[in-house]
Amino acid sequence: MKHYILQRILLLPPLIVVISLMAFLLVRLAPGSPFQKERSLSPQVEEALNEKYGLNKPLLVQYLNFMSGVVQGDFGPSLKYRSHTVNDIIRQGLPVSLTLGLLAFALAQGIGIPVGFLTAVRKGGAADYWGSFAALLAVCIPAFVVGPLLMMIFAIHLRWFPTGLWGTPWHAVLPTVSLGLYFAGKVSRLMREGMLEALTMPCMVTARAKGLRERDILLKHAFRMAVLPVVSYSGPLLADLLVGSFVVESIFQIPGIGVFLVNSSLNRDYTMVVGLVILYASMLLVLNLLVDLSYHWLDPRVKND
Amino acid sequence: MKRWKHKTPGNPPGVFCIPWVQGLATGLVLGCLGLGSGCRPQWTEADLTILNGAEPETLDPALMTGQPDGRAANALFEGLTRLHYAKAVAEPGLAESWDITEEGRVYTFHLREGIRWSTGEPITAEHFRWSWIRAIRPETASDYAAQLYFVKNAEAFHQGQLQDENEVGLTVLDDRTFRVELENPTPFFLDLCAFRTLWPVPPWHVEAHGDRWLLTPPVPTSGAYTLDSWRLNDRIRVRKNPLYWDAENVRSKVVDFLSVAHPSTAFNIYETGKADIIWDSNLIPNQLHEEIRKRPDGHVYTYLGTYFIRFNVLEPPFNDVRVRKALTMSLDRQRIVDRISKGGEKPAFTFTPPGTAGYVPPEGLPYDPDEARRLMAEAGYPEGKGFPGFKYLFNATKIHEQVAVELQDMWKQELGITMEVDQKEWKVYLAEQSALQFQASRSAWVGDYNDPNTFLDMFMTGGGNNRTGWSSERYDELIRQANATLDSAKRLLLFQEAEKILITEGVAICPIYFYVGLNLFDPEHVRGIEQNLIDEHPVRAIWKE
Numbered sequence: 001m002k003h004y005i006l007q008r009i010l011l012l013p014p015l016i017v018v019i020s021l022m023a024f025l026l027v028r029l030a031p032g033s034p035f036q037k038e039r040s041l042s043p044q045v046e047e048a049l050n051e052k053y054g055l056n057k058p059l060l061v062q063y064l065n066f067m068s069g070v071v072q073g074d075f076g077p078s079l080k081y082r083s084h085t086v087n088d089i090i091r092q093g094l095p096v097s098l099t100l101g102l103l104a105f106a107l108a109q110g111i112g113i114p115v116g117f118l119t120a121v122r123k124g125g126a127a128d129y130w131g132s133f134a135a136l137l138a139v140c141i142p143a144f145v146v147g148p149l150l151m152m153i154f155a156i157h158l159r160w161f162p163t164g165l166w167g168t169p170w171h172a173v174l175p176t177v178s179l180g181l182y183f184a185g186k187v188s189r190l191m192r193e194g195m196l197e198a199l200t201m202p203c204m205v206t207a208r209a210k211g212l213r214e215r216d217i218l219l220k221h222a223f224r225m226a227v228l229p230v231v232s233y234s235g236p237l238l239a240d241l242l243v244g245s246f247v248v249e250s251i252f253q254i255p256g257i258g259v260f261l262v263n264s265s266l267n268r269d270y271t272m273v274v275g276l277v278i279l280y281a282s283m284l285l286v287l288n289l290l291v292d293l294s295y296h297w298l299d300p301r302v303k304n305d
Numbered sequence: 306m307k308r309w310k311h312k313t314p315g316n317p318p319g320v321f322c323i324p325w326v327q328g329l330a331t332g333l334v335l336g337c338l339g340l341g342s343g344c345r346p347q348w349t350e351a352d353l354t355i356l357n358g359a360e361p362e363t364l365d366p367a368l369m370t371g372q373p374d375g376r377a378a379n380a381l382f383e384g385l386t387r388l389h390y391a392k393a394v395a396e397p398g399l400a401e402s403w404d405i406t407e408e409g410r411v412y413t414f415h416l417r418e419g420i421r422w423s424t425g426e427p428i429t430a431e432h433f434r435w436s437w438i439r440a441i442r443p444e445t446a447s448d449y450a451a452q453l454y455f456v457k458n459a460e461a462f463h464q465g466q467l468q469d470e471n472e473v474g475l476t477v478l479d480d481r482t483f484r485v486e487l488e489n490p491t492p493f494f495l496d497l498c499a500f501r502t503l504w505p506v507p508p509w510h511v512e513a514h515g516d517r518w519l520l521t522p523p524v525p526t527s528g529a530y531t532l533d534s535w536r537l538n539d540r541i542r543v544r545k546n547p548l549y550w551d552a553e554n555v556r557s558k559v560v561d562f563l564s565v566a567h568p569s570t571a572f573n574i575y576e577t578g579k580a581d582i583i584w585d586s587n588l589i590p591n592q593l594h595e596e597i598r599k600r601p602d603g604h605v606y607t608y609l610g611t612y613f614i615r616f617n618v619l620e621p622p623f624n625d626v627r628v629r630k631a632l633t634m635s636l637d638r639q640r641i642v643d644r645i646s647k648g649g650e651k652p653a654f655t656f657t658p659p660g661t662a663g664y665v666p667p668e669g670l671p672y673d674p675d676e677a678r679r680l681m682a683e684a685g686y687p688e689g690k691g692f693p694g695f696k697y698l699f700n701a702t703k704i705h706e707q708v709a710v711e712l713q714d715m716w717k718q719e720l721g722i723t724m725e726v727d728q729k730e731w732k733v734y735l736a737e738q739s740a741l742q743f744q745a746s747r748s749a750w751v752g753d754y755n756d757p758n759t760f761l762d763m764f765m766t767g768g769g770n771n772r773t774g775w776s777s778e779r780y781d782e783l784i785r786q787a788n789a790t791l792d793s794a795k796r797l798l799l800f801q802e803a804e805k806i807l808i809t810e811g812v813a814i815c816p817i818y819f820y821v822g823l824n825l826f827d828p829e830h831v832r833g834i835e836q837n838l839i840d841e842h843p844v845r846a847i848w849k850e
Binding site for chain 1: 445450731749
């Protein structure tokens with residue numbers, strides 16, 4: 001087990017290097033430059049900017065310079081927001097995205113798991129129909145529809161919540177729902193499938209035959225097996241939610257980093273693109289590792305070696 | 306003996322009995338709510354909240370280019386002159402007076418007595434010289450350095466042909482006297498002095514903190530406000546500067562500039578009363594413009610901006626001026642403003658908007674489809690036969706797409722020619738436009754100052770903003786002559802002659818419409834905001850009752 005964990009951890013740095021190199025090269029392949037604007041730039045200014053940010057050096061040198069900064073925890077200056085460094089932007093935006101992401105994650109799991117569980121054990125009943133219908137609906141309606149819809153009803157007509165911005169817990173409610181609802185639907189469907197499959201297993205018959213309480217059968221045995229797909233989905237889901245959502249952050253004007261993740265590549269803000277990709281990739285890799293390790297604890301059949 | 310009762314799968318325990326579901330859900334929700342409320346700074350209500358547009362790229366006067374940047378920074382910094390809050394013409398700012406000598410080529414500015422940075426240090430003439438030199442130093446990489454090219458030797462210094470900064474026409478006579486020598490008499494120079502590139506910055510603070518000087522508090526400011534906080538994609542909060550020379554007339558103590566780029570988000574924030582002013586029509590959803598113009602809080606006004614098409618005159622089919630003329634004359638601009646922009650825009654037949662500093666634009670090519678068809682026939686494409694298809698380049702935005710489709714339709718109908726829409730992402734669009742990799746392209750220009758020169762000098766041969774490949778010696782000569790002419794009436798006539806060449810003989814561009822601005826604020830409660838041609842609204846004058 002220890003050997004396995006060590007192996008996985010040692011694999012992280014080379015993976016990050018490969019991912020960052022690809023991001024670095026891809027964004028450089030795109031036409032246009034970070035400094036291009038509607039008004040033309042004089043050649044002197046462009047040259048000075050390239051000099052200042054080291055963009056006139058060979059690509060490999062640029063990459064190595066950038067990565068040597070990254071190793072020291074410095075992602076360099078933003079090429080678009082010239083008063084800020086990428087670290088400034090992450091420091092300001094990440095806590096906001098983390099908060100919103102955790103809230104949406106809690107909502108997705110908190111609604112998805114119980115609904116999935118219920119629809120599976122009451123298969124064919126009214127609860128199943130309504131629950132599955134709601135889950136399907138949640139999966140089918142994207143956040144850019146849910147967001148404005150919620151805003152129209154609860155912020156503009158009823159005035160219960162603010163329409164946007166960030167500051168108090170009230171500001172978090174509508175964005176959390178818009179962000180989390182889709183995933184709640186997805187989690188509940190995964191949970192339902194898992195549960196249905198678990199209930200048909202021969203061990204369920206054994207459990208009933210030896211006289212276990214139905215409640216124990218469902219919760220202690222079936223649930224633990226059924227929740228595995230949800231757990232493996234949770235790693236990438238959490239990573240996705242934590243780095244913020246472009247759609248929800250722009251609809252509700254939330255100062256997170258999701259907006260930057262998308263806009264930085266449109267702006268050709270090279271340092272910011274690679275910096276945020278590294279951040280996202282690290283989160284994804286670490287969370288996936290944690291998910292794999294949690295299998296061991298949830299399902300004794302899984303041996304991590 | 307254990308008692309047991311058989312239960313069917315259809316009769317499960319309540320899900321909320323599942324302990325860890327309960328724990329996870331409540332724990333995380335409560336924890337996060339705590340996190341959400343505990344860690345966030347609680348914004349107190351500002352005296353005035355303005356929806357300012359996209360997040361400013363920087364607040365550094367020498368580096369900024371965007372309008373949201375300039376408008377927020379205008380609260381923090383002031384130049385030798387400042388713009389009158391209503392008329393937007395230059396009035397004394399940090400300089401209380403000036404003498405103009407040598408036929409308008411030398412300006413001697415007298416700074417106000419006792420003016421200070423918000424951190425207490427006196428503002429001196431040397432700070433102006435240092436800031437202006439900084440803006441034209443090649444390594445500063447200021448996008449707007451050309452705004453200082455009117456100063457003697459500034460252009461040569463910026464382009465590296467001149468190394469000695471003392472040869473630039475800026476002289477500090479004493480702490481309060483600053484002498485500026487210009488290349489030519491420049492009638493709009495006092496307006497330029499109020500422009501952001503020419504605002505002074507605190508030399509010691511910039512030297513000490515480099516690129517991050519604006520993020521290192523306390524930031525010394527010279528304007529009506531100080532920088533309180535700046536959170537990206539959220540807000541810039543400024544607080545009244547008690548050391549500002551005109552502080553007694555600054556009525557709003559705390560002002561928030563909200564950085565919102567999404568029109569429906571901005572509009573919703575305004576409609577729910579969380580902001581007092583929207584001062585950018587791009588922040589109002591296009592579909593609502595028509596309705597909002599009729600509301601008492603909708604304020605429509607013209608400003609110096611033109612929506613137009615650039616032709617690439619170096620490549621077929623647009624290397625033939627008859628084709629460019631035909632395309633221009635076959636466009637019904639009224640249809641475009643009525644059906645698409647819908648903000649009350651005026652159809653444009655000239656490049657310079659009417660009303661620019663007393664300038665009367667020449668007559669442009671009229672809307673005349675018959676003449677357009679005749680020209681096409683003359684060029685060898687009767688009824689569009691044999692005309693090669695061409696692409697119309699524009700950046701991916703709803704309104705540009707709608708205009709493109711309308712153009713496509715009109716050209717097909719009137720001239721029988723086929724245009725293909727070529728929608729590109731913003732940076733790709735810019736790259737292709739400046740590299741002349743297009744045939745026709747959507748374009749727009751907004752004047753930097755109230756003078757025809759801000760529109761017309763861009764089409765001089767080889768200018769970075771020309772982007773058409775068009776060149777005319779006569780045109781270049783007229784613009785140069787105009788800018789060396791002191792007599793303002795004669796000067797404007799020279800500009801008029803030049804523009805006539807541009808839009809009726811050269812036809813490097815096809816004007817579509819003049820922009821109109823749309824501001825939203827309740828005139829009963831918000832005071833001191835006026836509409837003017839260059840769309841400037843100094844915050845120092847605005848307050849809420």
